[in-house]
Amino acid sequence: MTIERTYALSDIHGHIDPFRAALQLVDLDRDPAAELVLLGDYVDRGPASREVLETVRDLQQRFPERVTALLGNHDDWFLDWLGADDEDSSWLLGDADLGTVKSFLDPLELAHALGHDDPSSDASALDGPTMNHNIKNAIPTKHSELVGWLRRLPRVHETDEQIFVHAGVDEDAGEMWRAATPDYVFTEKFPATTGPFLKTIIAGHVQTRSLHPDGSNGVFHDGESHYYLDGAVEEVGKLNVLRYDHATGVYEDIPVG
Known part of the structure; x- marks a missing residue:
């Protein structure tokens, strides 16, 4: 070729x-x-x-x-957040209207990560390490192969x-x-x-x-x-x-x- x-x-x-x-x-x-x-x-x-x-x-x-x-760098920062301490929610807080998160989690999955069962609820209660932990662990749980592939990129x-x-x-x-x-x-x-x-x-x-x-x-x-x-x-x-x-x-x- x-x-x-x-x-x-x-x-x-x-x-x-x-x-x-x-x-x-x-x-x-x-x-x-x-x-x-x-x-x-x-x-x-x-x-x-x-x-x-x-x-x-x-x-x-x-x-x-x-x-x-x-x-x-944005891919790198996303991966860093996934692997960071739960106290560090800086990437999540910078994700405007959770646009990136919402592409990985459907409304009900996001609601569960936020601690409720209402997929129509506004995802505004990002006020602690528990919320950060739940969201950033839901993504690699659902998309483990995709996240693993991203981590391997040169x-x-x-x-x-x-x-x-x-x-x-x-x-x-x-x-x-x-x-x-x-x-x-x-x-x-x-x-x-x-x-x-x-x-x-x-x-x-x-x-x-x-x-x-x-x-x-x-x-x-x-x-x-x-x-x-x-x-x-x-x-x-x-x-x-x-x-x-x-x-x-x-x-x-x-x-x-």
């Missing part, structure tokens, strides 16, 4: 419809010479975090040699020409970047780095409107070694798709919609 085209997507943030629209452009079923690299941040902000994760996992299972999924993917990563690497380390970069930098590096590097770095995390002089949301290229893809899907309703042509070495921002 020869890969001729590599597509990259990032920062889906629980928005399943824009993700499905972007996948229509990639079309792994009809293009056996295509591969897909997903740069993380599958959860939070949107209403369908679980559906996004399941779609990514299913793609990996169907195309194990052609789909690579990386971990993002933080970086390297090819002969590129470094795919959610946020960035320690570029000051030069050729030693992989060994010198702490895990949290792969997923949380900020601000964006620009300029030349040993390989082309393709990342998400930093919204491209903060990098484009005109505040636009398309793929940002610094003219050197960096591409950034996060187009703020939660606001614009679509994802950026970057395509790399192996024969020509050309990168292209593929319009969605």
Whole structure:
């Protein structure tokens, strides 16, 4: 199998419809010479975090040699919360209207986690470690395979020409970047780095409107070694798709919609 085209997507943030629209452009079923690299941040902000994760996992299972999924900082924070002390409810309190939680638990399951039997009740009583414990244990109990899969995702993917990563690497380390970069930098590096590097770095995390002089949301290229893809899907309703042509070495921002 020869890969001729590599597509990259990032920062889906629980928005399943824009993700499905972007996948229509990639079309792994009809293009056996295509591969897909997903740069993380599958959860939070949107209403369908679980559906996004399941779609990514299913793609990996169907195309194990052609789909690579990386971990993002929001995915990492979600996993940290699941494994944290019950006293630490900071992630849960930051989940606006429990949007991410509700994608994993149906109304009755959430009601039980909150200590009652009324699925129509507003989930507002998040006032203690018991509530936090109940909710964060209900998710891996119901979705143990999905959570386990998420925990196993790598933080970086390297090819002969590129470094795919959610946020960035320690570029000051030069050729030693992989060994010198702490895990949290792969997923949380900020601000964006620009300029030349040993390989082309393709990342998400930093919204491209903060990098484009005109505040636009398309793929940002610094003219050197960096591409950034996060187009703020939660606001614009679509994802950026970057395509790399192996024969020509050309990168292209593929319009969605």
